Amino acid sequence: MEIPQVDLSALLGPTESIIIGAPVVVIWLLSGIVSAMVATNKGRSGCGWFLLGFLLGPMGLILSLAVSRNQAVLEQRMVQRGEMQYCPYCAEPIRAEAIKCRYCGEGFGGDQSSSQSLYMR
Numbered sequence: 335m336e337i338p339q340v341d342l343s344a345l346l347g348p349t350e351s352i353i354i355g356a357p358v359v360v361i362w363l364l365s366g367i368v369s370a371m372v373a374t375n376k377g378r379s380g381c382g383w384f385l386l387g388f389l390l391g392p393m394g395l396i397l398s399l400a401v402s403r404n405q406a407v408l409e410q411r412m413v414q415r416g417e418m419q420y421c422p423y424c425a426e427p428i429r430a431e432a433i434k435c436r437y438c439g440e441g442f443g444g445d446q447s448s449s450q451s452l453y454m455r
C-alpha cells in the first residue's frame with residue numbers, strides 16, 4: 335500500500351516545486367526591476383542594479399534604497415534636460431533659470447538672452 339503513495343508524491347514533486355517556486359521568481363524579478371528603477375533615479379547603473387536585485391531579491395532592493403546618489407550623473411542629466419546649466423565663471427552646475435551663480439556670486443543673463451532670441455523669431 336505504501337509503494338503507490340511514494341510514486342504519487344514523486345510525480346507531484348516537480349509540479350509542487352513549480353507552484354511554490356513561481357511566486358518566488360516573480361518576487362525576485364520584481365526586486366530586480368524596482369532596484370533598477372531606484373538606482374537609475376539615483377544616477378546609478380540600471381542594468382547592474384537589475385542584476386543585483388534579481389540575484390539578491392528583496393535584499394538587493396534594500397541595498398538599492400540604501401546606496402548613495404551619484405550627484406555628478408544626476409547633474410549631467412539635468413543639464414541635458416535643460417533644467418540646469420554650468421556657470422561660465424566657475425563651471426559649477428546651477429539652475430537654468432538662475433541669473434546669478436550661487437557658488438561664485440557672478441551675475442549673468444544666460445536665460446535672459448535666450449528668451450530675447452525667442453521673441454526675435
Ligand SMILES: [Zn+2]
Nearest residue numbers: 421424435438
Ligand atoms: Zn559660478
